[in-house]
Amino acid sequence: MSSMSDCDLPPRPLKRSISYNCKNLVRQHLVHVENRLFEMFGDKEKNTIDISRFLLGLTATGMRHSDPRLKEMRENLKKFQDKIAASDHHALNISYDTFMSIISDNLEVIVKAFSSSFVIPDFRGFCHHIEEIYAKCLTNTDGKAAHYIPQLARANPDHWAVSVCTVDGQRYSTGDVNVPFTLQSCSYALNYALALGQLSDVGVHIYVGMEPSGRHYNELCLDYNNKPHNPMINAGAIMTAALLKPDLSAADRFDFVFNMYKRLGGGEYLGFNNAVFLSEKECADRNFALAYFMRENKCFPEGTRLHETLDFYFQLCSLEITAESGALMAATLANGGINPLTGDPVLTVDAVRNTLTLMHSCGMYNYSGQFAFKVGLPSKSGVSGCVLLVVPNTMGICLWSPPLDSNGNSCRAVQFCMELVSRFNFHNFDNLRGHFTSKCDPRMAKAESKAQILFDLLFSAAAGDLSALRRHSLSGSDMQAKDYDGRTALHVATSEGHLNIVKYLLYNCQVYPLPKDRWGRTPLDDASSFGHPDCGEVIIECSKKRGIEIPLPLSDANDFHAD
Template sequence: MKELLQKIIDENKKYTKKGNVATYIPELKKANRDDLGICIIDMDNNIYQVGSYEKKFTIQSVSKPITLALALMDNGKEKVFSKVGMEPSGDPFNSIMKLETTKPSIPYNPMINAGAIMITSMIKGKNNDEKLERMLKFFRKLSGNENLDINYDVYMCEKQTGDRNRAMAYLLKSEGILEENVEEVLDLYFKQCSIEVTVKDLARIGLNLASHGVDIRNGERLIESDISRIVKTFMVTCGMYDASGQFAINVGIPSKSGVGGGIMATVPNEMGIGVFGPSLDKKGNSIAGVKVLENLSEKLNLSIF
């Protein structure tokens, strides 16, 4: 497996030159666009890592399926989906247009920014400190990494430049969809996106989804099976921004990308995969990372379809 992964990384390294690192969050400009790494953890807990697997990066939108699982555990399906829809939007992840043109103005799904902000607002806790503590505890449990924490430089940068997210949140507040304090919700959301991870962390989370919410190492149930199913379904239909349909055809693995360059993928009953490549395509997905997953899916016949 390690030889196969090395070959796939080597063959797709050239694609890093065809994209660019994210610049709208200035701190993300510091990434090296030539980085490309992968980690796979299978159901026997074998761990395979090659390339830039030791590099840390902020989780960004890869956090969205994880907070969705926590919000569903906190509130149940009925409440969550009264505030956020279940359909692909077909628009960029930071689009604000459909919030204004669709009535009621609930976000189309939890994987776009407006939907993710709503999901973050539903995390339980008596104040933001308690909500953040619960969120970090959940991320650490799923990743198997007790040292997972926030990159405060990225968080401050997100907070200072997050005007578009602020506009979405205030629009949701004006429509009566968002009930919590906007600035507190956004503060928590920016911290959520600034959690620092490696590909191994993403692979472990992906594996816990692949095993339907059960930690294969000790049999502990971390996520209810039905919630795990819902999360994976959103990853298929909406996880790769407005390239999700194309990705489903070419790769066919439930996946979620982030503008930090990470992709978390989950192959039900088989493995979790973490990929890192900060050079992005025009949709905001890791340009070489998508190619790596495409090759891997083809070689190992991983498509769920």
């Protein structure tokens, strides 16, 4: 890896030198990618870039032209088209300077796309596997659509949709991905996450348990504490509905959840199927019995309006999504509650962690234990044929096909999940030390030099990209690696004031808190020099916990001593 310092320049004060190095790290990476963009899509003789080839190349990385993170680029391109009166941007060959002015506002995400820094570097190859699995499952004609709700019984059994959205917003869809369907029990997981955000886990689990029931999902029973077993079965979901904004009017409660779902799905399709709502309400004897049974056992919070709560529960089950919008909801869970496209922190990390835990143990009805054993991923199914599958820190997948097996899970969706983990090491325990498998990890680039890995690691720390750092840690990168100047990711993150990155490196990655660069400076010195006392406090606290002696700060004289 090339030096990040200005060795050929005259000596300068160290503080300025380090600041220059941190900023220069990002700038060098941008220049590197700019050059690559020109090599990939440019004409050296004419000094122009083919915008249509660039857009196709962007699509190949998994980004869509409609991605909200490319809003300014789309607007700039349209202004340019209007200015030259060009009706077809695919015919445009534009100058390099013009091209850079068009993409400059969104350069950071474009840099990530073309430097293979997204979570799935070879997204095209990954999509090929998804297409193969989709085609294999398409031939599965087992199962029948849910029959106890008349509107669901009429579903077309040939419908089959798969949509993928990664935590970096890479997207791929195939099949009937724009056909709306109701969430049904898949809403249970989302409602539980919302309730946790409102009341915390303590406030929610006063009223509902967290154990797999071992019983049918709508069985008339409670746990040994006289509570519903968990939020992923009917009784627990009715209780969760009772906990969501109970002080609001019925209309405002629905609006609250609808708006939260809309944020989870990044503003993509979300509807309400009134016919399914009425059909479900008419055939709800068991759910009414569950509600009265829980009221008899004094399970509900005081003042719960039972019939209004049941209506609310039926309404939430009757919310409509498509596989496309469902994948983005699942990806938001995979991304710790932050929508990958909008950056909206919809859910708290704690709420997502607890939700994924119960999805893993209770999300697939009576098949939950076997699914956890064979697939090893959090998921939630619904009798509409939907399955929301989450690969934490990697992607969300929405699967939809109406024919169900005897457990109430989509036959094709369950087969897809099995096939997925047979090809990729996505199972929670595929990466155990000493466990060798022939499965591949699509999160790993095919061939990366140590220099490139280090470069990307330090760039991620400078840019405050926690998702990228997590991927480096999961893939076994040396999180304490040093560049030519002895700078580590902790040095860089501290210099830029990225407190969350500093905490992650110290407590999750267990890096040494006081490494020295070639000037003898530690991250603690950088925290002082660049005015980030909060980062310094975390470094001191971590050092004390590990029994590491805190060195004296460098003197002012040292600040002006360059190597």
